Amino acid sequence: MRPWLRLLRPGDWLVLLAGLAAVVAGVPLLWRAGTADLAVVKRDGTVVAELPLTQARKLDVTGPLGTTVIEVQPGRARIAADPGPRQYCVLQGWLTRPNSIAICAPNHVSLQLSGREGGYDSLNY
Amino acid sequence: MTASTTERGADAGRAQPSPPPGRGTGGGGVIELAVTPADRRVARYAAAAIALTIAEAALPSPLPGVKPGLANIVTLMVLWRHGWREAAWVTLLRVLAGSLLVGQFLAPGFFLSLTGALLSLAVLALSRRLPRRWFGPVSHSVLAAFAHIAGQLLLVRLWLVPHDGVFHLVPVFAAAALLFGIVNGLIAAKLLESDNK
Numbered sequence: 001m002r003p004w005l006r007l008l009r010p011g012d013w014l015v016l017l018a019g020l021a022a023v024v025a026g027v028p029l030l031w032r033a034g035t036a037d038l039a040v041v042k043r044d045g046t047v048v049a050e051l052p053l054t055q056a057r058k059l060d061v062t063g064p065l066g067t068t069v070i071e072v073q074p075g076r077a078r079i080a081a082d083p084g085p086r087q088y089c090v091l092q093g094w095l096t097r098p099n100s101i102a103i104c105a106p107n108h109v110s111l112q113l114s115g116r117e118g119g120y121d122s123l124n125y
Numbered sequence: 126m127t128a129s130t131t132e133r134g135a136d137a138g139r140a141q142p143s144p145p146p147g148r149g150t151g152g153g154g155v156i157e158l159a160v161t162p163a164d165r166r167v168a169r170y171a172a173a174a175i176a177l178t179i180a181e182a183a184l185p186s187p188l189p190g191v192k193p194g195l196a197n198i199v200t201l202m203v204l205w206r207h208g209w210r211e212a213a214w215v216t217l218l219r220v221l222a223g224s225l226l227v228g229q230f231l232a233p234g235f236f237l238s239l240t241g242a243l244l245s246l247a248v249l250a251l252s253r254r255l256p257r258r259w260f261g262p263v264s265h266s267v268l269a270a271f272a273h274i275a276g277q278l279l280l281v282r283l284w285l286v287p288h289d290g291v292f293h294l295v296p297v298f299a300a301a302a303l304l305f306g307i308v309n310g311l312i313a314a315k316l317l318e319s320d321n322k
Contacts, residue, residue, distance in 0.1 A: 007314040011259035012267075019267050019303040026296040 038114040039077035039095075041070055053077060053113070063107035070111055079104060079111055092122065167203075167211055171218040174199040178223035190237065190277065191301045194309060196223070197245075197269065201262045201313035206320065209246075209253055216242050233285055237277050244276030245269035262317060266310030270302040 008016075041049040043061055051059065051072050058080065059070040066083030076096045079089040084106035092102040098115020100122055174196040181195050196219050204212035220242045224235040252260075252268050278298065282291050 004311055004315070007261065007311055007318065008263055009259055009261040011255065012261050012263040012310075015260070015264040015267050016303075016307065019271065019299075019306065022271070023296060023299045023303055026299050030292055030295050 039070070039072055040112045040114055042110045042112070044108045050114075051077070061107075061109050063104070063109050065107045068104050068107050068109040077111060077113060078102070079109075082109070083107055097123065163207075163211065166207065167214045167218070170199050170203050170211075170215045171222070174215055174219035175223050175226065178219060179226055182227050188297065188301075191298065193305050194270070194273070197266065198309050198313045198316070200249075200269075201266055201310065202317060204249055204253065204265065205262055205313070205317055209250055212249065213246050216246060236284075237280060240276040240280040241273035245273040248272035261310070262313040263307060263310030266313065267303060267306035270306030270309075271299070274298040274302045 037053055039049075039051040039053055040047060041051065041059060041061060043063055048061055049059055051057065051070075053072060053075055056073045057071075059072070061068045061070060063083075067081075068079060068083070068089075069081040071078055071080040073094075076094045078094045079092070079102050082090050082104045084090075084104050089102040089104040089109075089111070095102060095111065095113050097120065098113055099120065101110060101112040102122075103110045177196040177199065181192060184193070186192055199219070200212050200216045203215045220235070220238050221230075224230045224232075224238060229235045229238075246269075248271075249265055249269050252265050255264065278291060278295065282289075
């Protein structure tokens with residue numbers, strides 16, 4: 001190992017480190033699936049609200065069956081309460097990944113996190 | 126005994142043919158291209174680079190397009206010893222002849238190789254200004270390797286796979302460029318070590 005290291009001159013180490021920095025910087029830059037930054041609330045297919053996922057707040061959306069309560073916290077959003085009979089959208093819990101969606105079909109309300117590309121509607125494991 | 130027989134046999138094969146009669150007197154407008162020592166040098170280096178290319182083509186690669194690029198060792202050595210022009214000759218001859226020999230001439234592989242070679246030569250034209258005291262062959266190798274993959278990814282994006290998804294390969298290729306750039310640079314530096322002794 002030592003005889004090989006002796007072949008490296010001072011500037012070489014600089015170039016090596018720069019190369020390493022380029023490789024390391026490329027990983028988060030190019031391999032991120034896209035961060036969710038907006039919670040898009042729709043009623044009957046039309047967008048009712050686009051809430052940024054930066055501050056905590058609650059939103060009430062009225063549909064044919066009643067009021068759906070949407071709760072937003074930094075980085076995540078969920079349907080807190082819904083008048084639907086089976087509560088599927090409430091049971092989905094917190095949406096964190098981009099493009100994930102919770103649909104309250106009986107009340108015609110949906111909540112989706114925005115995302116750039118790829119993404120899954122929902123992942124369960 | 127066997128050695129001397131083969132030597133005699135080789136000598137017989139290498140016997141020079143007698144020059145064709147009547148030529149060289151300039152009667153019919155004969156152009157004679159003088160072969161300079163530099164030409165012979167370039168040819169020898171190019172032959173070595175081509176041999177390395179062929180040998181490398183036999184190695185399986187985990188990802189298409191990721192190769193150690195051993196022929197670049199020759200490019201680096203020529204750059205270091207004889208300057209950029211000869212290195213450019215050696216590299217481009219290697220790309221051309223190498224692609225003909227592996228049957229990839231004018232195939233996408235050839236264009237990828239050519240683009241990578243052109244861009245890395247361009248970067249080497251700039252990097253040869255770096256003072257030798259501080260920057261050895263490894264620097265040139267790493268810089269040229271990154272330029273190589275940059276050129277190839279650009280060509281792929283513009284022509285072969287016109288989709289932004291190719292940029293997902295950048296970290297993998299960058300890591301390969303760094304690794305093989307270092308390895309090739311070290312090998313070239315080792316081979317050049319004896320120059321100063």
